[in-house]
Amino acid sequence: MPKSTIPFVQCAKNFRDGTIDLRNYGQFNTEMHAHEQVQVLSPTNGTLFIYTEKASFCVPSTFYVYIPAHVPHKLISRSQQLSIKTIFLDMNNMHEEVKVYPSNELLNHFLTFGQQYWKLKDHDMLTTATLEALKAMLPILLAKPILLQITPAKSELMIRVSTYILQHLDNKLSIAEISAKFFLSERTLFRQFKEEMQITIFQFIKQHRLLKALQLLENKDMHIAEIVYQIGYESVPNFSNLFKEYFGLSPQQYRARL
Known part of the structure; x- marks a missing residue:
């Protein structure tokens, strides 16, 4: 909606x-x-x-x-x-x-x-x-907060870069591809992204893939494997390990709480 x-x-x-x-x-x-x-x-x-x-x-x-x-x-x-x-x-x-x-x-x-x-x-x-x-x-x-803060892009360039990433989370994103898309060197993109967004471009991609997974898990008819491919990962075990590392519980455990 x-x-x-x-x-x-x-x-x-x-x-x-x-x-x-x-x-x-x-x-x-x-x-x-x-x-x-x-x-x-x-x-x-x-x-x-x-x-x-x-x-x-x-x-x-x-x-x-x-x-x-x-x-x-x-x-x-x-x-x-x-x-x-x-x-x-x-x-x-x-x-x-x-x-x-x-x-x-x-x-x-x-x-x-x-x-x-x-x-x-x-x-x-x-x-x-x-x-x-x-x-x-x-x-x-409430002693140990977890990093679920999303810092918004401010410059026109980073708004375009972050929007592109969010629109292509289901693809195999690489810094080489993204930097070429915006006519930047990989080093320049990596440095400018981290300075403005306060996290690396790799952390940003991982964070938003996992946040998208949270929303997809609400559809209990969707298999975990299908969710994995829709957010750009190929391995269910690797995704499950990342999810648990980030949120403290497995995708199956999270879905059971919904």
Whole structure:
């Protein structure tokens, strides 16, 4: 579905400390907005994309994303069954930037407990105690972010190069082919790409092939081997190893969580 036709969702800005919001969104798009509280979100049944003024981030199903207070951001989903669990916390920022983390079972249990008991009037002391415990433990629970940040191209040349790569992920891309396409030496392309995009051209290709795989895995009728060929790889075992190295679980394990 083109971005222009994705339903627009208005975001509330203020919530009570410890509010846990669980909603089915499907495909949606928000305005750029900010909250006065720290947010921790976890999508299920699809992939969530978060855009800030500096970068964009991909959040796979059951992973977590930390959004600091007062950081402008917008959310986009192209997944038809996407749900999002969000907790709003009155606390100092752990970081000043958005960060993405793997799924965390203990944090899952904390939020499940909060959903069941924090709204009950006769559990005020329990709510306060467990909420403060969660805030104290959050830097430990979310200690190891993973690199799912996508830095946008700025120059006309890098916009053209990155667009070409994204349009040909199913091909056997090489730096020789790409540099010839844009009349650059391989060394110049490699250097300029890394300076502007903050990752090498090889890392960019791998990152976007794996992000495309996330979206293709949502179609459970598509075999893993078919996905592998659609993102430009030839070996299912090699793809599975790369996927697990990047996301911490195999393609089959990820699909089982959708």
